[in-house]
Amino acid sequence: MIELYYWPTPNGHKVTLFLEEAGLEYRIHPVNIGTGAQFEPDFLAISPNNKMPAIVDTAPADGGAPQSVFESGAILLYLAEKTGRFLPADARGRIEALEWLFWQMAGLGPMNGQYGHFQVYAPEKIPYAIERYTREAERLLGVLDKRLAGRAFIAGDDYTIADMAAYPWINAYDKAPLDLAPFPDVRRWQAVIAARPATQRAWALTKEVNPDAGKPMSDEEKALLFGQGAKRD
Structure with missing residues (x-):
């Protein structure tokens, strides 16, 4: 099972495109970046840059403990290597x-x-x-x-x-x-x-996960997304 920490943005769509194409079993955990969910401790434990998407693979190929991966490019590469798909073998x-x-x-x-x-x-x-x-x-x-x-x-x-x-x-x-x-x-x-049918399925998740997709962002949401600094405990 792939636990997907996701919000319907361009970077989020990258991962759902792969998962839908590959037919991997996955479960979405919405990360509402407009309300600051990306700063919650549990999420930071797997995505220390406080950005989504991120995944946790509960059944990694090495048979060990669940594997977390953050950064969309790293996730795509990880999933391609896990499945042997969508990355040339030569x-x-x-x-x-x-x-x-x-x-x-x-x-x-x-x-x-x-x-x-x-x-x-x-x-x-x-x-x-x-x-x-x-x-x-x-x-x-x-x-x-x-x-x-x-x-x-x-x-x-x-x-x-x-x-x-x-x-x-x-x-x-x-x-x-x-x-x-x-x-x-x-x-x-x-x-x-x-x-591609998988693309259409991936995009259909937008409204399922965020019914307010497409609506103007509030000033509070903009402050959360664009007002981050170097915070220290």
Whole structure:
């Protein structure tokens, strides 16, 4: 059993995409990041960076005690190795998939996150920040579009954890959509993944777990998410 600590955000969706594709048995523990559930001691014990998602595998491959994993990229890699799925077995294919997994973790996710923050959540419009992160988000879409030219998926013909990591971060902000018209291969790839039954099941969890998804955030919720500092006991 995979115990999944989750909230329906782009990073949360990565893990449900894998679990639904692989058909692994899992149980969701909602982590409402708008109410500060990510700071509760029990959650910090498995995710010390106070970010979700995180998992606890109650039946790890080594037969030992339950294994906890935090960071969405590490979770995808752990689950791929556990199941032997969605990560190429050959060395070169594996490296390609991991390159693009880490590209998402270091680039597409953080930069699109900053784009969304300054476009949607910031208390004031800062033109420099908006332009800076819009241009970077568009640059990364261009990188992905070139990569997908002539390929079904990011690492080649097969769907992998690289695709699962990147897909939720393509136009993650309904209130600030990026123009995908210049990126035909991204649009083609996005449509193929969106049509997968497992993707549809994963996205259906959004309203089940958070019925208020899509509603404006309160000032209190924003303060919890964006006002964190270095707290010491």
